Amino acid sequence: MSTKIAIFGVGLIGGSLALCFKGKPGITVVGHAHRPASAEKYINHGVVDHATISIKEAAMDADFIFLCVPVGNLDEYLTKLSQIPLKKGCVITDVGSTKASITAAAEKLEFKDVYFIGGHPMAGSERSGVEAATPLLFENAYYVLTPPPGLPDKVYESLVLLLAYTRAKIVKVDPIEHDRIVGAISHLPHIIAVALVNQVCDYNETNPLYRRLAAGGFRDITRIASSDPIIWRDILLNNRGVMLQMLSDWNKGISEFIAMLETEDGEGITGAFAKANDFRSELPEHRKGMISSTFDLYIDVPDHPGIIGKITTRLGENDINLSNIQIIESREDVPGIMKLSFRQEEDMERAKKVLQNMDYSISL
Ligand SMILES: NC(=O)C1=CN([C@@H]2O[C@H](COP(=O)(O)OP(=O)(O)OC[C@H]3O[C@@H](n4cnc5c(N)ncnc54)[C@H](O)[C@@H]3O)[C@@H](O)[C@H]2O)C=CC1
Numbered sequence: 001m002s003t004k005i006a007i008f009g010v011g012l013i014g015g016s017l018a019l020c021f022k023g024k025p026g027i028t029v030v031g032h033a034h035r036p037a038s039a040e041k042y043i044n045h046g047v048v049d050h051a052t053i054s055i056k057e058a059a060m061d062a063d064f065i066f067l068c069v070p071v072g073n074l075d076e077y078l079t080k081l082s083q084i085p086l087k088k089g090c091v092i093t094d095v096g097s098t099k100a101s102i103t104a105a106a107e108k109l110e111f112k113d114v115y116f117i118g119g120h121p122m123a124g125s126e127r128s129g130v131e132a133a134t135p136l137l138f139e140n141a142y143y144v145l146t147p148p149p150g151l152p153d154k155v156y157e158s159l160v161l162l163l164a165y166t167r168a169k170i171v172k173v174d175p176i177e178h179d180r181i182v183g184a185i186s187h188l189p190h191i192i193a194v195a196l197v198n199q200v201c202d203y204n205e206t207n208p209l210y211r212r213l214a215a216g217g218f219r220d221i222t223r224i225a226s227s228d229p230i231i232w233r234d235i236l237l238n239n240r241g242v243m244l245q246m247l248s249d250w251n252k253g254i255s256e257f258i259a260m261l262e263t264e265d266g267e268g269i270t271g272a273f274a275k276a277n278d279f280r281s282e283l284p285e286h287r288k289g290m291i292s293s294t295f296d297l298y299i300d301v302p303d304h305p306g307i308i309g310k311i312t313t314r315l316g317e318n319d320i321n322l323s324n325i326q327i328i329e330s331r332e333d334v335p336g337i338m339k340l341s342f343r344q345e346e347d348m349e350r351a352k353k354v355l356q357n358m359d360y361s362i363s364l
């Protein structure tokens with residue numbers, strides 16, 4: 001039996017899904033691009049079997065359609081699809097970071113023998129575009145589905161079965177509840193990271209030492225501030241009701257900190273840290289979360305010249321994928337530490353062995 005999968009928007013998420021499906025028994029993956037140059041790029045990157053700029057050509061005969069465009073374009077594509085004769089039993093799904101508006105829009109459209117199931121793979125990165133796509137992106141991550149009431153079980157099961165190729169863990173969530181939860185654990189942290197980086201950027205105008213000293217931890221906790229501006233404009237505007245409420249709660253929390261500092265309320269400050277510590281210690285460990293973490297190694301580097309090339313070459317020879325490299329110099333007169341980041345724990349473990357064999361001193 002053959003299965004045709006059409007992917008609209010073959011970027012980070014669409015491209016990663018395409019790579020999970022392409023080459024699997026009986027599956028053909030077709031990518032839809034809104035520009036001819038993008039269609040060519042999808043083919044050159046080998047992520048799809050075919051690419052087209054025609055919506056009709058991509059969607060016709062498809063068994064599954066994945067909408068992987070920015071949230072602000074989802075409605076438009078869904079409406080266009082509702083005007084095309086699709087294959088009987090076709091399942092349309094999306095990967096948008098918000099679920100309430102797209103599931104409501106789908107319910108209003110008249111699809112005949114075609115089903116819409118909202119989706120959100122809760123994994124990703126600050127990178128974008130097909131260049132960043134990887135079939136490992138969703139492994140062990142949660143993948144939310146929001147099936148509408150009355151959806152036949154076997155239709156839902158067919159999508160779940162296909163998504164097994166992503167190795168993600170499927171979880172059913174109500175769309176409105178979904179938007180509140182991701183608002184708190186993903187959208188709010190993105191706003192805070194951007195506001196924090198921009199605050200330091202403004203201070204840096206007065207003294208460029210801010211940027212020079214902002215290595216290490218500051219860089220790590222603000223990684224998500226480098227996310228794609230269009231993708232995030234659409235997410236935040238779409239979830240603005242939830243975000244406005246959460247930012248108002250945020251303001252309350254910050255005001256409490258201001259009051260504690262003004263009144264020198266040390267007990268209040270220790271209480272706030274203790275509460276956060278308790279909650280954080282109960283978060284699941286070693287689980288792929290929404291905001292992805294990297295696996296890092298720190299290496300003492302007595303003198304820099306040539307060492308980066310030597311280490312990266314050796315890791316490359318061992319097929320170890322490095323996601324980032326950074327030299328941390330806390331003082332200008334002391335040797336540095338090299339931080340190597342990996343997306344996969346297995347890559348980090350293998351790198352550790354390779355570098356230990358090269359006699360480097362390593363810490364995690
Ligand atoms: N970035 C992330 O980590 C995650 C993103 N998402 C959601 O996945 C969707 C795609 O995001 P990414 O893959 O990160 O973005 P991306 O920028 O890597 O890919 C977007 C794709 O949509 C295409 N596209 C852009 N504008 C378009 C338009 N006007 N019409 C048609 N196609 C257009 C682009 O050419 C590109 O192929 C978004 O809805 C986002 O909310 C979901 C989970 C994680």
Ligand SMILES: O=C(O)C(=O)Cc1ccc(O)cc1
Nearest residue numbers: 097123124125126290291292
């Ligand atoms: O960069 C990160 O770690 C992310 O936060 C990725 C991400 C972005 C959007 C989503 O809807 C889900 C995950």
